[in-house]
Amino acid sequence: MALETAPKGEAPDDKAAREQKAIRELENRLAAAYAQERTAAEVGGAVRSAHDRFAASKVRDFVPILVERAVRRQLEPAADATAGVDADHAAAPTEKITTGAADPALPGRLRAVATDRRGLFALAGAGVVAAGAAAWAVTRPESGSVQAAAPVAGAPLTGVTGVVGSEKMAFFDDERVAEIFAAHGFDVRVRAAGSREISTSVDLGGQAFAFPSSLPAAEKLKREVGVQTQFTPFYSPMAIATFEPIVKLLDAAGAVKYDGPVPALDFSAYIDMVQRGVQWDELPGNRTYPVEKNILVSTTDVRTSNSAAMYLAVAGYVVNDHAVVRGATAEQHVLPTLQRLFLAQGYTEGSSTGPFEEYLTAGMGATPMTWIYEAQYVAAAVEGRLRPDMVLLYPSPTVVSRHTLVPLTPEGEQIGALLHNDPDLQSLAAEHGFRTGDTARFDEVVTEHDVPVAPDLVDVVDVPAFETLEHLLDGVAGAY
Incomplete structure (x- = not known):
């Protein structure tokens, strides 16, 4: 399955020209945004350097978004106050509505998750999740699936963090996977842990999802946190x-x-x-x-x-x-x-x-x-x-x-839905050796x-x- 796409009838040269135009517009926009702190030459050099890093990338549609993310991180290194999340993501934290205190009987590693989850899902239930400048409409069709509207053009990516079994790290580190998440408005960062550790001892405070490698571990997490939803996009x-x-x-x-x-x-x-x-x-x-x-x-x-x-x-x-x-x-x-x-x-x-x-x-x-x-x-x-x-x-x-993903926030739920439903992510999962619903691709x-x-x-x-x-x-x- 080819991941590189272009508007119907568009030649490769036209696509390259469209990307170059987007990069020039990005350079002008960032030069104006950082005019008080950086010279135009400094901004231009940062943009060109970041753009060069994606020269070998096969998927070109999301390169301007990723270049902007890299340049903002370079130009504002001191503003990254949230571990694993870009500075522009940390600048506008997600609003929380607390509907009740966490159960004191929960393990300490889960108490904050349960409290934050109540507030975040209460906000999602109202129909809108606010994260930075990107607006998402969350709907729950009769099938129970989760769908996300396209991100607002030019909005910064929403930082999402999770804990995953180590055997999935290569998949999440794949640049093509990152580009697909970026196309949906997300910058997904994960860290590895043993799957049994994820369900028993890892501190999940501040995480959007947990992705252990077994259904029993996921079921334990669901019971402890009070989550009903789960996604099983891969199996092996x-x-x-x-x-x-x-x-x-x-x-x-x-x-x-x-x-x-x-x-x-x-x-x-x-x-x-x-x-x-x-x-x-x-x-x-x-x-x-x-x-x-x-x-x-x-x-x-x-x-x-x-x-x-x-x-x-x-x-x-x-x-x-x-x-x-x-x-x-x-x-x-x-x-x-x-x-x-x-x-x-x-x-x-x-x-x-x-x-x-x-x-x-x-x-x-x-x-x-x-x-x-x-x-x-x-x-x-x-x-x-x-x-x-x-x-x-x-x-x-x-x-x-x-391999079962347990969402801990609305953003985590959308990541789970993407992993389960997006055909390109399913195709890349097969390249990383996982069996998915797309059996033909694995074959x-x-x-x-x-x-x-x-x-x-x-x-x-x-x-x-x-x-x-x-x-x-x-x-x-x-x-x-």
């Missing part, structure tokens, strides 16, 4: 990044299935090897990886990361005689094996980015099997970072991680880059209820 099955020699060894040991175009790790056979303490050098005929290490999949830290929680969900299901874990008796039955799966690994990182980067750079010796989101592997293939011996191995059964990406993935996910298990998952996670964490 969990998978294992490994190497061809490792797959052959596991296949010889009877732990690999070939039910489809992509190999799958028989998780029952894998759990059996873990429970028996089998090491790699004990596998018959092993001459490719004869190391004295237990056969284990490397994960993230179960105390902070959603991907580790998804690993726990699959393992718990298998150990519980292929049934979702429910109740105290089942929890106590599966807990010893779950503790072994994590404690035997030693040190684990807090987010999914670290282990996958080690897989890409350190090779088979350090990480023979790494638990990942399928999206990470696809994105690495798109970027040309995979070696010929690298293999994507699906666990059987697997679990699907549903195009994996076909173009020759990434072998499972087209149809059949052997998928449900995640335990949030309370059960928390009990299991705390049981493992307490054993460290």
